[in-house]
Amino acid sequence: MSDSIHFELVSPERLLMDIAAASVVVPGSEGDFTVLPGHAPVMSTIRPGVVEVMETGGGEPSRLFVRGGFAEVTSEGLVILAEEVIVLADVSREELQQKVADAGEDVEDARTDEEKRLAIEALARLTELAEAKS
């Protein structure tokens, strides 16, 4: 058995990652699980959370925030189809906190119900991301 798994991360816009990984932590909707080489075939939906990819050469794992989608483990590897992927290393904590604060103000300022709903959704999304970052 090989000591790596083929890992693909796909968003609707493009193929984001196509590498051999040593292990991948997936935020499944019924709990996080780590996929190691030789994992049994699983199909799971994912909840918004962080995917941790440990590459074969060792080193720091790359952390990516994913939202909406599912993970599929087959004998060939792991495929994660996510609607939204954000590389956590690309966003700074301060920036994020600023955005969360802005979104909070938007909710306060919203005049119509529709505006309010959208603002609340945006806030919830940012809060999730901020939590994942910290």
Next chain:
Amino acid sequence: MANLKDLKTRIQSVKSTQKITKAMQMVAASKLRRAQEAAEAARPYAGRMASVLSGLAASVAGQPGMPPLLAGTGREDVHLVIVATSERGLCGGFNSNIVRAAKKRIIALQGDGKTVKLLCIGRKGVAQLKSQYGALIVDTVDLSHVKSLAFADVQPIAERVLAMFGDGEFDVCSVFYARFKSALTQIVTEHQLIPAAISGQASGQDDDAGTNDAGNENGGETPPPDLKGSIYEYEPDEEEILQTLLPRNLSVQLFGALLENAASEQGSRMTAMDSATRNASDMIDALSLKYNRTRQAVITSELIEIISGAEAL
């Protein structure tokens, strides 16, 4: 005899038109490359989605309580036709081709006594359909503010369609768009969205169930993974996954269609502008020839006047 000055202004005006068409062609070519890349980059996701869905669909096929998005409502009375066109003109027969195919379908459906509803994406399609089928248009989507199509732009459209389906406003939904084959050829395609047309399976119809029962075999774009006799563990269970997957599949399919459409539009515009540029240069050649001949004729007649004047002395 045509005036020399008239001819000159004529040549100038054709030249400036040619400059514009040439520029538009170049812009379309660069946009085409980007649109094509986007369309190709989106294919892995759609392909994976299709293969996962067909696997899942095969495993729940024939069971009661299939989600309506997959099995349909059991009726085929009301059809929702989504017509995806461009926001801008000057792209050859692109919009007309799509609208023509859609109209043909509408006529066929109405001939069968079905009710047709239209959802137009893009201003140009609305303009062409409004006169004849204005009463059928239930909604229009304007994407003219969108520079490069993102998944988030498509989701509201998909949600709207899902909400309509949830309210029982239609039974079958299909989308008309132009599939990008090359810069020269775009194929107008009809793609059924609801009930989900899963490759290798005629949307859960019984006559096809037999072939699908043989394991997780399917005709999806990516070959089914070799499970070596083992079966998937589903987390949560199959039905629940299918419930979340099917609406998402709709957005993905729509997104893919619109990306293809965007690439086709640019390809079509590029070809149209290329031939317009060529036409302009043909015209300039013909006009220049005429201009030169006229000039020569003027000189000749002036000479004759001078000579005959000198002879008369």
